[in-house]
Amino acid sequence: MTTPVLSVSNLTTSFLTEGVWRPVVRNVSFEVAPRETVAIVGESGSGKSVTALSIMRLVPEMNGRIEGKVVLAGTELTALPEHRMKKIRGNDVAMIFQEPMTSLNPVLTIGFQIAEALIGHQGMSRREAEAETIRLLEKVRIPAAKSRFHEYPHRFSGGMRQRVMIAMALACKPKLLIADEPTTALDVTIQAQILDLIKVLQDEEGMSVLFITHDMGVVAEIADRTIVMFNGEQVEKGQTEDIFARPQHPYTRALLSAVPRLGSMEGHKRPMRFPVVDTKTGLSDVPVEVPDTVATAERPVLEVNNLTTRFDIRSGLFSTVTGRVHAVENVSFSLLAGETLAVVGESGCGKSTTGRSILRLVEPNSGSVVVDGQDVIGMEQNALREARKRMQIIFQDPFASLNPRINVGQAIAEPLMAHKMCTPAEGRDRVADLLRRVGLQPDMAVRYPHEFSGGQRQRICIARALSVGPKLIVADEAVSALDVSIKAQVINLMLDLQVSLRLAYLFISHDIAVVERVAHRVAVMYLGEIVEIGPREAVFGNPQHPYTRKLMSAVPIPDPARRGTKRGISNDEIRSPVRAPDFVPPPRQYREVSPGHMVQIWGPEWDEKPGTIVRAA
Incomplete structure (x- = not known):
């Protein structure tokens, strides 16, 4: 032995x-x-x-x-x-x-x-x-x-x-x-x-x-x-x-x-809840598709056209611009009420900057962002403050986005008080209602963030985002840091809220198996550009761009029988988005593969082998 x-x-x-x-x-x-x-x-x-x-x-x-x-x-x-x-x-x-x-x-x-x-x-x-x-x-x-x-x-x-x-x-x-x-x-x-x-x-x-x-x-x-x-x-x-x-x-x-499996949504057009499992008995409910809440006849809640965001790199005694980070380059898409558009890609591809540019947490260089019929680019601060009631964000780390010195009731009520939307007494009632909506008890309002688990803190951040009655929520890696079963609970909560409130979600994530479960449409980003966008079943069922295929081939599959399978993973890093100050991006062309499924026509930097990229020196 x-x-x-x-x-x-x-x-x-x-x-x-x-x-x-x-x-x-x-x-x-x-x-x-x-x-x-x-x-x-x-x-x-x-x-x-x-x-x-x-x-x-x-x-x-x-x-x-x-x-x-x-x-x-x-x-x-x-x-x-x-x-x-x-x-x-x-x-x-x-x-x-x-x-x-x-x-x-x-x-x-x-x-x-x-x-x-x-x-x-x-x-x-x-x-x-x-x-x-x-x-x-x-x-x-x-x-x-x-x-x-x-x-x-x-x-x-x-x-x-x-x-x-x-x-x-x-x-x-x-x-x-x-x-x-x-x-x-x-x-x-x-x-x-x-x-x-x-x-x-x-x-x-x-x-x-x-x-x-x-x-x-x-x-x-x-x-x-x-x-x-x-x-x-x-x-x-x-x-x-x-x-x-x-x-x-x-x-x-x-x-x-609770493990999301890529390919499990085949045959399902709408997002599907995760099964809720009792950890004591092991029994789970039957996962069901969420009701259809997307009204295609209405004007989109969000319309993004040619959005571009760049960051100057300065050096030297006189802070001369020596380069620019092309974080978001000529991005366009729309989002309907009750719809989830997932933005996927690796770190550095520009997906979080896209979300922050839409909310003007970072200032875009050009383009238009129309939220509920109003272009927020170029708005004065007072008008932007009013517009932000209609668009909110949920960040990746709930502990970092909650003030540790105030209790969660005050944190949830803070946007209401800032926008003068209710009296303190009405605010307390609203906080209690919001806590119930996200699956927490109203008496938890007096607790502080450190007294909650990670999943509960993310529920509190969702309650805070909902407090001002938004129509658009940017979820920036909102479940990435959570354990698998807690992730399933939070996603189910977001799907339920979408149905009841007809929320539009811009769901930013690098977890493709989760995205397949929650998204109506998917946009794949690489180096600040959308390289493929379309209905979820079209993009994942028939991926066209080599980068999309690369992302999908890298998803771990919870099947031990496949352990010995070689997947041909590229060892290259994602290319740098830093360009010379005088760099002019080449014009991009797209072709429509199927209704609503658009793919960027790629250049010689991608080789013949699916999912592999050739690096220029």
């Missing part, structure tokens, strides 16, 4: 709170075999990250306590003194964290940081460490690795920073790699690249991987065995194929039911 690389027995981790030891991970036991990938899956607060930190002995000793046994390659870790653990971390076990920018020192070059690990653990000279660092950067597919050795973390994209973290983790050839949500904050194409990279490097280095995630699609793609955690306990474990085919625990069934 093969000796496991990692053996965890009855692991219990407790934290000291108000003088009482409270366990957050209870009696967790599992093993990781050589060259095996084991996934720990669960929602925020389930204890999966604390389990990983406990294995690494990174739980603070002042208020944390670890019990049980953790054996790594024959060495029991829980009883080791700290000076011995320092030698094991990085050498025998390495960890990749969720947000690379918080793990990398911003004032040190990436080459120096990787070389530092080699000098400290392997005893290499500075010259040897630099040569090995360049080899590692090439191994993780960093282009022009030698020339980027002396660059700082902020010069790298999110996906490239995560590659640097992987290179650092692999520097000393660890027996076990712990990856804690390494792809959660990344775009779907970058996520696919990182997952492929981890699988390739695992094969080459022969290491074991403990992969922590809440995304069941990622689990299906990478894991040999899966451990499901709920409320600090291990509720189910087994072969990934068995867990997906025959989930036993109600919570596992709930997680799998």
Whole structure:
């Protein structure tokens, strides 16, 4: 029988709170075999990250306590003194964290940081460490690795920073790699690249991987065995194929039911609610299409024509314009009452800037934005303030968009008071009604944002957006940061509100599987331009532009049987939207593939292979 690389027995981790030891991970036991990938899956607060930190002995000793046994390659870790653990971390076990920018020192070059690990653990000279660092950067597919050795973390994209973290983790050839949500904050194409990279490097280095995630699609793609955690306990474990085919625990069934699957909307023209699953019984309701609320005979709520937004880049003593970011370039579309138009694309494609330009949170350079019959571009501040009652925004991070010093009742009532739409007494009644609408209790109005979960905070932000009775809501990655089951609840709420209030949604997202579920129409953006737009079933059922096909091919599919399938993911970064000051964008032409389905005619920068882009030097 093969000796496991990692053996965890009855692991219990407790934290000291108000003088009482409270366990957050209870009696967790599992093993990781050589060259095996084991996934720990669960929602925020389930204890999966604390389990990983406990294995690494990174739980603070002042208020944390670890019990049980953790054996790594024959060495029991829980009883080791700290000076011995320092030698094991990085050498025998390495960890990749969720947000690379918080793990990398911003004032040190990436080459120096990787070389530092080699000098400290392997005893290499500075010259040897630099040569090995360049080899590692090439191994993780960093282009022009030698020339980027002396660059700082902020010069790298999110996906490239995560590659640097992987290179650092692999520097000393660890027996076990712990990856804690390494792809959660990344775009779907970058996520696919990182997952492929981890699988390739695992094969080459022969290491074991403990992969922590809440995304069941990622689990299906990478894991040999899966451990499901709920409320600090291990509720189910087994072969990934068995867990997906025959989930036993109600919570596992709930997680799998809430996973959006690309292609599941075939045959459905209208958006469809997610099934609501009881985590105690595992029983779910039957998902149904939402009623048709789109009235094509009415004038659109939003009409965008030739919208262009650019940002000057200035440098030198006299702040001369040396370049421009072409964030949004000649974008046009319309949006009807009761309709959802989803804007999809990678980070940096201009989708969030489009939403903010429509609301004039950033000032466009040119074009027109007509909301409810009025052009908001060029409006005076007083008129714009009045127009903003008809258009609201929901941001990605609800905690960052709520004032931590005022209670949520005041936060929801604030727009009403600012627009003088009601008296304080009427405002309290309106807040209570809005909280009920978004599935919360009116007595929660006196609580502060930190007293709510992430999903509840997003519901509060939705209530605040609804307070002034808007006709248009820009949802800017409004569910991207939420766990899969919470995401399903919030999306169902938004669909219900759309039906009852005939809201128009501009739904900005990089999650194509979610977009397929909620959108009537889809616009695909690349480098500030719409490259394909049309009805959701037409765009996803018959994607025409190579970039659309690239996005769709990168979506993780929650089917373990497809794990060995090679998808031919391109390792290229998205091109920079920065152009010379005198750059004039070429005129674009579109062709109509089917009614309402328009595709930009692409140039020679896209090659013959679907989903692959050729980079110009």
